[in-house]
Amino acid sequence: MAKNQKKQKRNPTPKLSKSEKRLAKWKARAKSLADELRVLTAPLAKKVIVSPLAPKDGFPLLPEIAGVEFAAAQAGVRYKGRRDVMLARLAPGSVIAGTFTRSATRSASVLDCQAKIGSKAGADRGADRGAAILVNSGNANAFTGRRGWISVETLAQSVAQKLDLLPSRVFTSSTGVIGEPLPHERIIDTLDSLIDGLAPDGITGAAQAIMTTDTFPKGAMAELEIGDQPVRIAGIAKGSGMIAPDMATMLVYIFTDATIGQRQLQSLVSRLTDSSFNCITVDSDTSTSDTLLVAATGQSAAPAIDDMRSADARGFAAALEGVMLDLAHQVVRDGEGATKFVGVTVTGAANNADAKRCALSIANSPLVKTAIAGEDPNWGRIVAAVGKSGAAADRDRLAIRFGQISVAAEGMADPDYVEADAAAYMKQDDLEIGVDLGLGRGKATVWTCDLTHRYIDINADYRS
């Protein structure tokens, strides 16, 4: 007895039950494995792993656009050993339209572009001498106070001087880390070699230079005929998560040789942005830098697009929309950690605005997105996302489908619904969620991706 008591003193650990021991053993093993896994995978995480949803054929062959030349170079703004700055020179007579982030904390270069495009007098002023677009990656020049403005103005003036343009015709974008001053002198140091390198076929290098955490460069094109003459459109984009790690973020540049007035182009671009780039979401976070610029050089032999209701104008609009949607979808396909590309279509809403609100509520729901990652046809989460959206909805008229599989109708599970069918459908890479609210004629489609462990990896595990 006394001996036992002594023993207990030496070893005062309380006795564990068999199952507690097993649990402790598992926990210890899992922890050590996780540690090992972490060490092993850290180098992998630094490698560029291409999104499984990337276009199978790689970067498309983009047509040259008469009146546009591109160059890319290594300025070493932040990244080493890769191109991080691109310059596009636009021929005299080019018109430029744009749409921008609505963030209240947008960057100096966004505000500068908006001022240059927004003022009616300014939009075309100096167009006869041409224009330029200068973009760097690695540093977003966002939340950098007065220094941010100085960087933008210095860059615009340097480019204007070297290319004999008005500074008001030089548009700059910066993407990358927020809150650090932009070392703009490094970019200025590369300007001469950038200008030397300007070439009509340089768009692929430009697409690579603007990447931050993108896992693949993004390009899209269209060709159409206006008055029997070819018109070409080519665009590039970067974006991967509305904001990549601390990168700020989506940039899109589209070029065409079409002849069109600035105001016509601007109203077309604004309208098409609403149904393309404003209909995608990766993680519901909005960037401080989102910029879309569309430049029309007017150098094709095709007649000018004047009447926006004409068949030619409609054809041009459809082609431009195709390029914008293609680029928007590629951004979602490169969404951080994405393994599924998901279209969410809401019909039967009281109006189009309600339909979009409801579709975005579904597309942004972490519970819907994790269910998709788990290939789980968990439609209860869709019901909840509809309910919270703020859109007019009547529970007892709601219908839900996955692809062509009817899941729920008239406010309850479809009696013919077989969960195994939906579970099989969810294994596809590309998915369609359909919701009919049964109230009116409003409709909208938005695109999103799933929410996976890799999103957490990218945004939480491998930093600081």
Next chain:
Amino acid sequence: MAKNQKKQKRNPTPKLSKSEKRLAKWKARAKSLADELRVLTAPLAKKVIVSPLAPKDGFPLLPEIAGVEFAAAQAGVRYKGRRDVMLARLAPGSVIAGTFTRSATRSASVLDCQAKIGSKAGADRGADRGAAILVNSGNANAFTGRRGWISVETLAQSVAQKLDLLPSRVFTSSTGVIGEPLPHERIIDTLDSLIDGLAPDGITGAAQAIMTTDTFPKGAMAELEIGDQPVRIAGIAKGSGMIAPDMATMLVYIFTDATIGQRQLQSLVSRLTDSSFNCITVDSDTSTSDTLLVAATGQSAAPAIDDMRSADARGFAAALEGVMLDLAHQVVRDGEGATKFVGVTVTGAANNADAKRCALSIANSPLVKTAIAGEDPNWGRIVAAVGKSGAAADRDRLAIRFGQISVAAEGMADPDYVEADAAAYMKQDDLEIGVDLGLGRGKATVWTCDLTHRYIDINADYRS
């Protein structure tokens, strides 16, 4: 040479470089480790792992409330081997107030409670015969069409009959899976034994019976004096994620022996809900079932609370607010996968509504939440969340702090900011993020948790 060619034919694998080989080796090893890890951790995931943020002292000792009795039982609605239904009987004269989810797809029991409490005539009708609250877990009776209504009415009528109450004084809640008919007859089968078990000290069992994916039962209490006589408040809650896996979701029941009119209690509860339960977010998803009921039995010896501006009324309001905040914080501390409890306070907003909008935008941002999970003081993501919130903000007046550490001021990084200090601060379990918009006097505080791998585990990996 010929021999070499032959060899190549037999083994046509292209030669890999040293670094490619190393990568392939890592990938293979990581994959096999990950597989092993998955197998090893799967049994762990099924164990109840208590949130690391759970109250260190466990479930609190709650005071008995004169005029309230509780019972809990196993009805087997969905779960086996645990209590899943609770009944509370309220003495004659009790008044009941409530607040509910604003979801457009809310459940039949929510709509029924709202109708019973909402109508001015109905709120007090039959109060002289007492009241009852019946709650089941395992099935939310949401999105179940007409069958859902039948379940609610059948349950209310059965309880009313057995306890000699008006059906309009029986309030029901259901929480659990969405979209499956509620097997209400199983609950009715347990009613006799529930009624036999009613006891003033049964609240702990009740708190356990309403749990779904909660990792700990939630209780809170307060005691105060009104006219030298003690008044007691005791409350229980369930919730873990705005919507747990496919569980729908937050339920709160608070009981007091105070004497107060129904209208006074309702207006107090509505006001306090806005600063407590409406200020928490786990994953931005809103439930179809959120219900808060507060019952006052009037059985304390303290004088009635009439004038809501009196010191007594203010004392009661402060005590009730304390209980509501405590329960609200416990829900966040049991947030799915939570490892950090985060208060986000916004000051200097144009008004209180803007402050709350801005605070919720930060608290709901997946990028802010993953940064917190990674213990990364990534303030650029806070800038972006402020920018997207829709609240009036001026980038150049914005100030941000982590705890007492000033990170940014006047629209740029604080010159005295040392990232290592902030990184050390982020290692704490409980964090404070402060944002001053520098515009006005509006302020708000909301509470949230981080977004971790375990959230993905719970919601994606271990289902279907």
